[in-house]
Amino acid sequence: MTMLADALFSEAYRFTKNRMTVFWSVIFLPILLLVLGSAGQFFLKQKMAQITTDPHLPPGLLSQGPLDLGHSLVKLAGDITNPMLLLFVLIGTATLYAGDYRWETWRLTSARNTRANLILGKVGVAKLLTIAAVIVFLIFGFIGELVKGAIHGQSYVFTFGAREAGQFGLLALAGYVRIVQVGLIGLLAAVMSRSLLATLFVPLVVSIGQFFLMQTMPLFGWEGTEWYAQAVIPGLASDNLKSAIIGGAQSAVPDATVWAAAISLIGWCVVLLVGAIAWFQRQDLSKE
Amino acid sequence: MTSVIETRSLTKTYGTVRALDGLSLEIPKGGVYGVLGPNGAGKSTLFRILLGLIRPTEGQAIVMGGPIGDVKASRRMGSMIETPRFPPFMTARQVLVWLSTAHGLKADNSRVDAWLDRVGLTGAADRKVRGFSVGMLQRLGVAIALITEPELIILDEPTSGMDPPGIQEMRALIRSLSDHDGITVVLASHQLLEVQRVCDRVAIMNKGKLVREGSVSELTTGGERLRLSVKPSEKVLQVLGAKGSKEGDAVIAAIPRAEGPALLKALIEQGVDIDEARWVGADLESVFMTETGSVQIPEAIQ
Numbered sequence: 001m002t003m004l005a006d007a008l009f010s011e012a013y014r015f016t017k018n019r020m021t022v023f024w025s026v027i028f029l030p031i032l033l034l035v036l037g038s039a040g041q042f043f044l045k046q047k048m049a050q051i052t053t054d055p056h057l058p059p060g061l062l063s064q065g066p067l068d069l070g071h072s073l074v075k076l077a078g079d080i081t082n083p084m085l086l087l088f089v090l091i092g093t094a095t096l097y098a099g100d101y102r103w104e105t106w107r108l109t110s111a112r113n114t115r116a117n118l119i120l121g122k123v124g125v126a127k128l129l130t131i132a133a134v135i136v137f138l139i140f141g142f143i144g145e146l147v148k149g150a151i152h153g154q155s156y157v158f159t160f161g162a163r164e165a166g167q168f169g170l171l172a173l174a175g176y177v178r179i180v181q182v183g184l185i186g187l188l189a190a191v192m193s194r195s196l197l198a199t200l201f202v203p204l205v206v207s208i209g210q211f212f213l214m215q216t217m218p219l220f221g222w223e224g225t226e227w228y229a230q231a232v233i234p235g236l237a238s239d240n241l242k243s244a245i246i247g248g249a250q251s252a253v254p255d256a257t258v259w260a261a262a263i264s265l266i267g268w269c270v271v272l273l274v275g276a277i278a279w280f281q282r283q284d285l286s287k288e
Numbered sequence: 289m290t291s292v293i294e295t296r297s298l299t300k301t302y303g304t305v306r307a308l309d310g311l312s313l314e315i316p317k318g319g320v321y322g323v324l325g326p327n328g329a330g331k332s333t334l335f336r337i338l339l340g341l342i343r344p345t346e347g348q349a350i351v352m353g354g355p356i357g358d359v360k361a362s363r364r365m366g367s368m369i370e371t372p373r374f375p376p377f378m379t380a381r382q383v384l385v386w387l388s389t390a391h392g393l394k395a396d397n398s399r400v401d402a403w404l405d406r407v408g409l410t411g412a413a414d415r416k417v418r419g420f421s422v423g424m425l426q427r428l429g430v431a432i433a434l435i436t437e438p439e440l441i442i443l444d445e446p447t448s449g450m451d452p453p454g455i456q457e458m459r460a461l462i463r464s465l466s467d468h469d470g471i472t473v474v475l476a477s478h479q480l481l482e483v484q485r486v487c488d489r490v491a492i493m494n495k496g497k498l499v500r501e502g503s504v505s506e507l508t509t510g511g512e513r514l515r516l517s518v519k520p521s522e523k524v525l526q527v528l529g530a531k532g533s534k535e536g537d538a539v540i541a542a543i544p545r546a547e548g549p550a551l552l553k554a555l556i557e558q559g560v561d562i563d564e565a566r567w568v569g570a571d572l573e574s575v576f577m578t579e580t581g582s583v584q585i586p587e588a589i590q
Binding site: 014103104109114284286 | 336
């Protein structure tokens with residue numbers, strides 16, 4: 001355990017010194033979305049002001065009710081798996097997973113720890129990075145909602161009971177696991193290819209491939225709720241989980257599908273991690 | 289334990305190329321041990337196997353009492369393989385803190401400063417390594433090898449890319465690590481003169497095999513030659529035949545010490561005017577050339 005902690009702390013220390021990567025993978029997108037979102041709302045407000053000057057419209061037609069920040073939070077948690085956030089988090093995880101190949105620094109670290117610990121240390125930091133990216137995304141998204149309300153002159157309410165809290169927590173957890181799972185495709189690509197570009201692009205290409213597979217499933221006679229479809233397409237499993245969480249007790253997604261989806265996502269994580277460690281264990285870590 | 293490294297029939301093949309060919313070697317504890325060989329002799333492959341970076345095809349090696357990959361044993365040694373590379377966004381100090389943490393050590397500033405000072409990088413402690421010269425990277429690599437206070441250090445080409453004062457400082461550092469800190473230093477180098485000056489024992493490798501091993505004095509003693517300042521030198525060369533060669537104005541006689549008096553007597557009898565006659569020891573370079581059959585002089589000593 002001590003040696004695993006050594007691997008984790010040293011990896012975390014090095015990653016925090018890589019400020020550009022931290023910026024791009026954690027901070028950039030939430031700021032961009034906040035700025036673009038606020039600008040968009042401001043533009044919308046201007047347009048609405050023009051429309052409301054029309055004397056033919058009944059008064060109060062376009063006035064908005066209070067903004068429910070509790071529901072906004074739940075919606076934001078459902079957006080964690082959006083492709084943009086995934087892409088920017090992958091920049092960070094790719095640097096973590098492929099950095100030692102790129103800088104040839106395995107020779108400095110590999111003699112003094114087990115190879116499994118070195119990989120687990122990286123995965124641990126990638127998980128922390130993902131948590132940080134998700135939290136910053138949620139915080140800036142929440143600020144964006146506040147700005148939106150202020151621009152439109154809305155009052156705020158905060159409906160966040162047990163149901164909303166449960167939905168928020170489960171959506172955030174499912175989204176987090178999905179991002180980690182896509183990142184682990186990058187880990188396997190990193191140890192197999194030793195290439196930073198492959199570590200970044202293979203998960204993206206696989207994700208795009210899954211999207212097309214989901215669209216063409218009916219051609220194979222696959223139902224989206226079947227276990228085998230979810231086992232092959234973890235993206236589908238993630239979507240099913242999301243639908244089930246949002247639908248709650250009234251959800252049309254059967255319980256068996258929810259379990260299959262959860263097992264698929266976690267199973268993929270385990271398989272990818274074990275595969276990467278197994279490959280790394282027998283790998284020559286030196287260029288000849 | 290009397291040896292820090294022991295290899296038995298160590299073999300590494302890359303396709304049809306045998307980088308190491310049944311190498312059996314024992315490196316004793318203490319002192320500075322040099323591994324010499326021309327390019328492709330298998331030195332770097334040997335070091336990489338000892339550090340667990342690559343796996344041998346056959347054979348085995350014991351390092352610090354444990355088999356290759358034994359982390360407990362590996363934690364008792366430091367290493368620098370060729371010119372080290374580091375994440376370019378880090379400073380020298382950060383690199384040392386990072387690797388101290390990775391090696392399970394407390395990375396306090398005084399400790400880091402002490403090692404930076406020892407390798408002459410105090411002034412560059414907070415500079416990003418992307419701007420470092422090769423020599424500075426080498427120094428930082430040595431500091432990293434030392435920060436864990438190991439019992440064994442493996443250095444591959446530690447003076448590569450360094451200027452002459454840097455080489456001299458590195459030589460002094462290596463000697464002091466052995467003499468004052470009691471660390472066993474194993475190094476590979478092309479710089480034969482440097483090896484002769486700094487090493488206690490030497491192994492000469494060629495084509496993946498060990499061709500000669502022993503203390504520097506053992507290796508060089510057997511090759512003594514008689515250096516003669518004589519006139520006319522042509523007559524002496526005629527007498528010596530294949531055993532004679534010209535070196536500047538002098539004639540070198542490659543003969544055993546016992547034959548010296550007889551040769552001098554014969555030359556005097558033939559009316560040769562002898563200004564000076566003295567025995568000179570063979571240097572490592574000539575031993576290296578003989579043992580490896582090298583026709584070209586290695587780059588570093590040209």
